[in-house]
Every structure is written in C-alpha cells, then in structure tokens.
Amino acid sequence: MNPKQERRVIAQIIEELTLFLLFHGYTEFRIDFQSDEKQEIYVIDVPHMREELIKRIQTQIDQPREEAFEQTYFELLGELDSKEDLDLLGIFIDELVVKHTEDSVTLTLIRKK
Template sequence: MSKQEIKLLTKIVRELSMILLIHGYRRFTLTTDYGKAETRFFLNVKNLDDELRDHIEEKVNREREIEVETYGWELVGDIDSHSELEILGLLIDYVEIEQDGDETFLTFVRKSMYKSKE
C-alpha cells in the first residue's frame, strides 16, 4: 500500500467519525479491513436518523471522480458543516446499508487507486 493511500484511508476514518460526532452520535463502532485491492470501513450505529442515513447513501453512492480526489483529498477529515459529505463521496466507491432493529450497519467500500511502490 502506498504512503499516499495510507494517508487517504486515515483521513476517511477521521471523516466518518466526525460526521457522526457532528450529528450528536457519541457511541458507535468503526472497524476497518485494509486490503490490497480495496478497503472496507464498517460502521455500526444505534438509532441512526433516517434522514442522515439517506443523505449518506445518496452522497456516497455517487460515481467516484479520481480527478476531484487528487485535487481535494487533503480536505477529507476536516468537515465543518453537517451536510458536507461530497468529499467523502468522492473517495468511496459505494456504501452498503443494513438495518437490524435499531442498529444500522454501514459498509463503505473504497477500491485502491494508488498502486504500491513497494
């Protein structure tokens, strides 16, 4: 994994945490599975607001744009308003959402762009 990709993945973790904290969620679980071809971020939240869930789904499931990613990726993890999910959407290929009672399971998938130089 390239250093650039490692920095990006770290920023995504920070961004996901910030989104939930900004919206007032204080307890959630975030686990990761870093792979060579793709990385998965598993987010487990209780009582996730339907509106926020739909907002995340809409913004993140948009087509990824590499040229915007290379331009603005340094801003990831530094949102300052509750609706700014556009940049995260540029880095994530898709999100899968499952609901089990009051628990929501979100799986964010990012396919690696930077090839390893190792």
C-alpha cells in the first residue's frame, strides 16, 4: 500500500474499534496509537469490559493476518453498521494481547509493517 492508503487503514482501524465499543454500549474507553518503522500498536483500555465481549474480540481478531487481502478489504473497514464489524479487522492485525486488571481490560493490537 502507498503511504496515503496506510494512513487511511490506521484511521479505519481506530474507527472500527471505536464503533464496535459504542455499538456494545461502552461510553468510556481510551485508544492509544503508536507507530515506528517496524510496527503499529493500538492500545485500547476499557473499564469493566464484559468477559463474553472479550472472548468475542479474541475470536474475531486473533486469526492469521491476510496481507494479500488488505488492499481489497481496507475500504470496507468502518463502513459496516453492525456489531460484527471486527470480523474484517483480523485481516489487518498480526497479534492481539489481552490484559485484565481489577477494574479494566487492555487490548493491544499489533500490526507489523
């Protein structure tokens, strides 16, 4: 992908995560983004996330990255208006790490360059 498309993918991934949380009734969360020459890191902190939603996110995102399909599917990110939107997101993510604390859940999504 060219640099302009890469920036659009980053914005669409953030939008996808935001829409997913809003659709599921979360009105308090934080999304941090970091990028360097090796990877992009998306960190999402959600207070009191329901366990069934955590498992669903893991199932939908924690799948093999499909770089060959990225060019085709990146335009679909953020365009769907349903609770199932994270199905496409797994195509773009290399690794998902879930960390539980007493009062929140931190999801770290890593996308290698």
